[in-house]
Each structure stands twice: as structure tokens, then as C-alpha cells.
Amino acid sequence: MIYFEDNLRVRYYETDKMGIVHHSNYIRFFECARLSFMEKMGFGIEKFEEAGIVLPIVEIKCNYKYPTTVGEKLRVTVEIQELPKARFKLHQNIYNEKGVLCASGYVVSAFMNTKTNRVQSCPEEFYKILEEEFKKG
Amino acid sequence: MIYFEDNLRVRYYETDKMGIVHHSNYIRFFECARLSFMEKMGFGIEKFEEAGIVLPIVEIKCNYKYPTTVGEKLRVTVEIQELPKARFKLHQNIYNEKGVLCASGYVVSAFMNTKTNRVQSCPEEFYKILEEEFKKG
Amino acid sequence: MIYFEDNLRVRYYETDKMGIVHHSNYIRFFECARLSFMEKMGFGIEKFEEAGIVLPIVEIKCNYKYPTTVGEKLRVTVEIQELPKARFKLHQNIYNEKGVLCASGYVVSAFMNTKTNRVQSCPEEFYKILEEEFKKG
Amino acid sequence: MIYFEDNLRVRYYETDKMGIVHHSNYIRFFECARLSFMEKMGFGIEKFEEAGIVLPIVEIKCNYKYPTTVGEKLRVTVEIQELPKARFKLHQNIYNEKGVLCASGYVVSAFMNTKTNRVQSCPEEFYKILEEEFKKG
Numbered sequence: 001m002i003y004f005e006d007n008l009r010v011r012y013y014e015t016d017k018m019g020i021v022h023h024s025n026y027i028r029f030f031e032c033a034r035l036s037f038m039e040k041m042g043f044g045i046e047k048f049e050e051a052g053i054v055l056p057i058v059e060i061k062c063n064y065k066y067p068t069t070v071g072e073k074l075r076v077t078v079e080i081q082e083l084p085k086a087r088f089k090l091h092q093n094i095y096n097e098k099g100v101l102c103a104s105g106y107v108v109s110a111f112m113n114t115k116t117n118r119v120q121s122c123p124e125e126f127y128k129i130l131e132e133e134f135k136k137g
Numbered sequence: 138m139i140y141f142e143d144n145l146r147v148r149y150y151e152t153d154k155m156g157i158v159h160h161s162n163y164i165r166f167f168e169c170a171r172l173s174f175m176e177k178m179g180f181g182i183e184k185f186e187e188a189g190i191v192l193p194i195v196e197i198k199c200n201y202k203y204p205t206t207v208g209e210k211l212r213v214t215v216e217i218q219e220l221p222k223a224r225f226k227l228h229q230n231i232y233n234e235k236g237v238l239c240a241s242g243y244v245v246s247a248f249m250n251t252k253t254n255r256v257q258s259c260p261e262e263f264y265k266i267l268e269e270e271f272k273k274g
Numbered sequence: 275m276i277y278f279e280d281n282l283r284v285r286y287y288e289t290d291k292m293g294i295v296h297h298s299n300y301i302r303f304f305e306c307a308r309l310s311f312m313e314k315m316g317f318g319i320e321k322f323e324e325a326g327i328v329l330p331i332v333e334i335k336c337n338y339k340y341p342t343t344v345g346e347k348l349r350v351t352v353e354i355q356e357l358p359k360a361r362f363k364l365h366q367n368i369y370n371e372k373g374v375l376c377a378s379g380y381v382v383s384a385f386m387n388t389k390t391n392r393v394q395s396c397p398e399e400f401y402k403i404l405e406e407e408f409k410k411g
Numbered sequence: 412m413i414y415f416e417d418n419l420r421v422r423y424y425e426t427d428k429m430g431i432v433h434h435s436n437y438i439r440f441f442e443c444a445r446l447s448f449m450e451k452m453g454f455g456i457e458k459f460e461e462a463g464i465v466l467p468i469v470e471i472k473c474n475y476k477y478p479t480t481v482g483e484k485l486r487v488t489v490e491i492q493e494l495p496k497a498r499f500k501l502h503q504n505i506y507n508e509k510g511v512l513c514a515s516g517y518v519v520s521a522f523m524n525t526k527t528n529r530v531q532s533c534p535e536e537f538y539k540i541l542e543e544e545f546k547k548g
Contacts, residue, residue, distance in 0.1 A: 012446060012456070013298055013439050015291040017344060022287045023194040024168070027161040028424050035423060035482070045423070045481060057160040061198045070291060070456060071446070149309060149319070150302050150435055152428040154481060159424045165287050172286060172345070182286070182344060207319060207428060208309070297468040298438040305435075331434040335472045 001137045002080040002130065004040060006033035010072045020067035026103045027060060030092045033076035034107065037090075041133065043126045051123055055109040058087065062105035066096065073097050083130055084122040086110065138274045139217040139267065141177060143170035147209045157204035163240045164197060167229045170213035171244065174227075178270065180263045188260055192246040195224065199242035203233065210234050220267055221259040223247065275411045276354040276404065278314060280307040284346045294341035300377045301334060304366045307350035308381065311364075315407065317400045325397055329383040332361065336379035340370065347371050357404055358396040360384065412548045413491040413541065415451060417444035421483045431478035437514045438471060441503045444487035445518065448501075452544065454537045462534055466520040469498065473516035477507065484508050494541055495533040497521065 008029060016022040038044050048055065068074060079091040087108050094103040110119045122130075145166060153159040175181050185192065205211060216228040224245050231240040247256045259267075282303060290296040312318050322329065342348060353365040361382050368377040384393045396404075419440060427433040449455050459466065479485060490502040498519050505514040521530045533541075 011439065011443055013290055013296045013442065016287055017289040017291075017293050018191050018193065019291050020193070023197065024161050024164040024287055027164055028422065031161075031424065032422055039482075054155050056155065056157070056204070057201050059198075059200050060160065061196075063196050064194050067193070071450075148302065148306055150305065150427055150433045153424055154426040154428075154430050156428050161424060165285065168287065169285055176345070208313070292465050292467065294467070297471065298435050298442075301435040301438055328429050330429065330431070330478070331475050333472075333474050334434065335470075337470050338468050341467065 002078075002133045003137060004033070004037040004078040006036040006076045006078070008032055008074055008076060010068055010070050010074065012070045015070050018067075020069050023062075023064055026062055026064070026094060026105075029074065029076050029094055029103075030060075030062075030090075030105065030107055033078050033092060034090060037078045041126075041129050043129055048123075048126075051125075052114045053120070053123055054112050054114055055088070056112055057107060058110050059108040060105065062103055064103050066100050066102040068094075068096055068102050074102070080130065080134075083127065083134060084111075086119065086121050088122060139215075139270045140274060141170070141174040141215040143173040143213050143215070145169055145211055145213060147205055147207050147211065149207045152207050155204075157206050160199075160201055163199055163201065163231060163242075166211065166213050166231055166240075167197075167199075167227075167242065167244055170215050170229065171227060174215045178263075178266050180266055185260075185263075188262075189251045190257070190260055191249050191251055192225070193249055194244060195247050196245040197242065199240055201240050203237050203239040205231075205233055205239050211239070217267065217271075220264065220271060221248075223256065223258050225259060276352075276407045277411060278307070278311040278352040280310040280350050280352075282306055282348055282350060284342055284344050284348065286344045289344050292341075294343050297336075297338055300336055300338065300368060300379075303348065303350050303368055303377075304334075304336075304364075304379065304381055307352050307366065308364060311352045315400075315403050317403055322397075322400075325399075326388045327394070327397055328386050328388055329362070330386055331381060332384050333382040334379065336377055338377050340374050340376040342368075342370055342376050348376070354404065354408075357401065357408060358385075360393065360395050362396060413489075413544045414548060415444070415448040415489040417447040417487050417489070419443055419485055419487060421479055421481050421485065423481045426481050429478075431480050434473075434475055437473055437475065437505060437516075440485065440487050440505055440514075441471075441473075441501075441516065441518055444489050444503065445501060448489045452537075452540050454540055459534075459537075462536075463525045464531070464534055465523050465525055466499070467523055468518060469521050470519040471516065473514055475514050477511050477513040479505075479507055479513050485513070491541065491545075494538065494545065495522075497530065497532050499533060 014025045075095045077093045089108045151162045212232045214230045226245045288299045349369045351367045363382045425436045486506045488504045500519045
């Protein structure tokens with residue numbers, strides 16, 4: 001298993017009329033942590049772009065458990081339970097400062113070659129990095 | 138079953154660097170259609186607010202099947218397969234102009250009383266409207 | 275002068291904790307009307323892209339006069355007072371259903387050639403269309 | 412003069428089809444820095460809310476000078492050149508990591524009493540804090 005966490009702070013415009021963060025924004029918070037994770041692995045979004053690969057999302061699920069609002073410091077986690085093949089699944093949670101689980105879900109992305117416009121398997125270099133990390137975890 | 142559909146057009150800022158609509162925006166498109174649906178039922182968001190009830194989202198799932206981009210006219214559907222009790226589940230699809238299914242998912246919301254800050258069951262008046270609609274469908 | 279108007283409806287996620295539309299969204303509403311305007315002129319965003327031209331924003335100003343909230347139908351206007359040269363200035367207003375002026379501002383964009391990555395003057399074909407329209411107005 | 416700066420990182424969803432940050436997001440970045448500034452002054456958004464005051468935006472201006480994209484670390488500055496009366500004006504700049512000025516503008520907000528729904532002058536306590544800070548600067 002690979003585990004990573006990132007931190008972010010809720011912005012004013014992310015709240016809605018209910019006074020809490022709009023549910024669509026948790027999907028965005030998930031993404032923020034994913035990109036930080038990939039960068040930490042030494043294979044950030046720029047490297048993917050250089051390799052001519054983008055990671056379109058194919059599936060997303062989120063359970064909303066506890067509301068958050070402007071100013072709160074959130075901890076967004078990334079957990080990889082199996083190495084990616086054609087699809088890359090990441091389990092993600094969001095906790096508030098008191099450690100309360102606010103949202104829990106997963107995101108599945110594909111690897112798409114921007115030259116051929118077709119999906120492909122996980123780039124070998126990225127796979128090896130994750131494999132190495134898995135051994136540590 | 139209750140079926141409803143709404144139309145919207147993809148805006149420029151809804152696209153991202155990949156040139157396509159950012160996945161978080163489909164979650165927002167789903168919401169647009171839900172609000173139109175509730176208004177069509179004669180029980181829009183203002184009526185819920187007057188009744189002191191908000192509908193926080195408790196679960197969301199979306200499968201992304203085909204990309205969309207700026208200017209496209211999308212058809213967003215709402216399908217209710219069972220009458221709401223404590224939770225209100227809506228199945229939602231997004232189609233492009235050619236009829237291609239672009240996204241498919243569901244959204245579950247609760248009914249929360251803003252005075253007590255507690256969840257409650259579906260307001261009776263709204264339930265009856267849906268029940269009536271169910272008979273037609 | 276060229277005058278155009280577009281309509282849109284405030285979405286739930288566009289509101290914030292104050293219960294009203296977040297100020298940044300008016301900037302987005304302005305853009306929606308601009309794109310509709312250009313399309314109406316027969317020179318929409320796709321035509322600009324085909325011509326290898328994008329329209330980055332160089333200046334924006336907005337005065338907020340009256341709040342709006344979810345469900346409101348807004349009328350967003352575009353007014354062109356002079357033909358574009360290197361820069362393209364559009365005056366824009368937003369009115370609510372009662373005709374109250376809610377926001378008023380302007381947007382200036384440049385024309386940037388995506389091959390050279392340099393700004394250029396207004397594409398001739400688009401200029402002629404506007405010139406023709408000016409005569410009518 | 413009072414000077415403050417905040418840092419943030421461009422998120423993926425903040426980019427658009429042009430590959431750069433959508434212009435409306437700079438308006439949001441400005442807000443992030445303003446809220447950090449007010450918190451640093453010991454009078455954050457929660458304190459305003461406790462005092463029954465919100466700060467609706469009445470005017471905004473922004474000049475876009477240089478594009479930014481996902482992953483970039485931005486420095487967002489806040490500069491107060493005169494103490495607020497009925498209106499509170501903040502000058503704001505955004506710089507990229509190389510120190511290039513990417514956006515420059517100002518934001519004017521009012522102080523609105525949420526009980527009376529009327530604008531009022533700057534709350535005395537907040538004014539005194541700013542006055543004190545001015546002397547230092």
C-alpha cells in the first residue's frame with residue numbers, strides 16, 4: 001500500500017448558500033492531493049505531459065460524512081491499494097482539523113496517449129516508481 | 138419511475154488544460170438538472186428553504202464515458218426509481234447532442250432541518266407530489 | 275454600436291456563504307454572453323481556434339450593484355462601442371428579472387496567435403463582420 | 412501603508428482550454444490573500460461574522476499581464492494605501508516564482524450589517540487594528 005497526505009484550506013468561494021463547502025469541491029480537493037502525490041513520487045503532471053500522457057478520470061465516488069466550511073484546514077489522503085494497469089485507482093479521504101472524516105471515496109483514471117488519443121497501460125517509469133514505493137509501504 | 142431532462146451548454150471556464158470539461162463539473166451539471174426537476178415538480182429550492190429544509194449531498198457516483206467541450210449542448214437527465222424516505226436517490230445521465238452517453242451516475246441527498254440541524258424524512262408535501270408523478274410515469 | 279444580450283440562470287454552486295452569487299462568477303457570466311455574441315456573429319470560439327487565435331483577457335473591471343442568488347434569471351448584455359484593433363473592448367451589464375442593474379463592467383481581450391504565441395491585430399474576417407454590424411446598429 | 416503576502420499553488424481545474432489559468436480565478440486568488448491578511452490582523456472572517464458583518468465586493472479591477480498554469484507557486488500581495496471608511500480598498504498583485512508580475516488590480520468592499528441589511532462604516536475594532544498596523548508600515 002502507498003499512503004500520502006496533503007493539506008489545504010477551504011476558500012470562501014468554495015462554500016455555498018448552505019454555508020458549507022459545495023459537494024463538487026471535494027472532488028477538486030481529491031485532485032489537488034493526487035497531483036501533490038504524483039509530484040512527490042517524482043512523476044508530476046509536467047512529466048506526464050512530456051511523455052504525451054494525460055490522465056482522464058473514468059470513475060469517481062464520494063461519500064459525504066461531515067460538512068466543512070471556509071477557513072478549515074483539511075487533510076486530504078491518497079491511498080493506493082494495488083498497482084495500476086490500464087486503470088489507476090486511488091482511495092481518498094478528507095479529514096478536518098479535529099480528525100473527523102468528512103468525505104471518503106475513490107477516483108479511477110485511465111492513461112491516455114495524446115498522440116494517438118487512445119488509452120494505454122500505465123507508463124513503465126511511473127509503474128516502477130509505484131512498485132518501489134509499494135515495497136517500502 | 139419519474140423521468141426528467143434539462144439542457145445546458147458547456148461554458149469556457151468549465152474546460153481544463155486537457156481541452157475538455159473538468160470532471161468535477163459533471164457533478165455540477167447533475168445539480169443543475171436536479172434543481173430544474175424540483176422546480177418543475179412545483180417544489181423548488183425556495184420552497185424547501187421556506188420549509189426550513191436543505192438537501193445536503195451524502196453520496197455521489199459518476200462514470201465518465203465520453204469527453205465534452207466548450208459550446209456543446211448537453212442533455213442532463215434525472216431518473217427516480219424509488220420514492221424517497223430518509224434519503225433521496227436520483228440517477229443521472231449526461232448526453233451530448235449526438236445522443237452519446239457522456240456521463241452516468243447517481244446522487245443521494247438527505248433532508249436536513251435547518252432549525253434542528255438534524256436529518257429528517259422527506260417532507261410530506263414533496264413526497265405526495267413525487268408519488269403522484271410516479272403513478273403517471 | 276453593437277448590442278447583444280444573453281440569458282442565464284444562477285446555479286446553486288455559484289452562491290457562497292453570504293447566500294448570494296460569489297463576485298468572481300459575474301466575470302464568468304460576462305464570458306458566457308461574449309461567447310454567445312461571437313457565435314451569433316458567425317465567428318464563434320471554434321472559428322477562432324481554427325484560425326489559430328485565442329482571446330486572452332488583458333483587463334477586466336466590474337462594479338457590483340445589486341446581489342443575485344440561485345434560480346434568478348439574469349440578462350447579460352454585450353455592448354461594443356468601437357471596432358477592435360489590437361484590443362477588443364466589450365462593455366457588459368447584468369440585469370435581474372425585474373430589470374435591476376446588478377453588475378456593470380467591461381472586458382478587454384487581445385488576439386493571440388497560437389503558432390507564434392504573439393499578439394496580433396483583430397482577424398480581418400471578424401473585423402469585417404463587426405464593421406457590418408456596426409452599420410446596422 | 413500595510414503590506415501582506417500570501418502564497419498559493421495553481422490547481423489543475425483552475426486552468427482552461429487555453430492551457431492557462433482562467434482569468435476569473437485571479438479574482439479568487441485575490442480573495443484568498445485578503446482572507447489570510449484579515450486573519451493575520453487578528454480579525455478573520457469568523458470575527459466579522461460574529462460581529463454580524465459581511466464584506467460584499469462593490470468593485471473589482473484586474474490587469475492580466477502574464478499567464479500562469481497548473482503547479483505554479485504564486486505570490487499574492489495585499490496593499491492598503493488608506494484606512495477604510497465606508498469602503499475598504501485593497502491593491503493586489505500576483506507574481507509567479509520568477510518574480511514576474513502576472514496580474515495587478517484592486518478590490519473594493521463594503522461593510523454590510525447582516526441584521527439591518529445595510530452598509531455601515533468599518534467596524535471600530537478592525538479600524539484600530541489597521542490604524543496600528545499603518546503606523547508600523
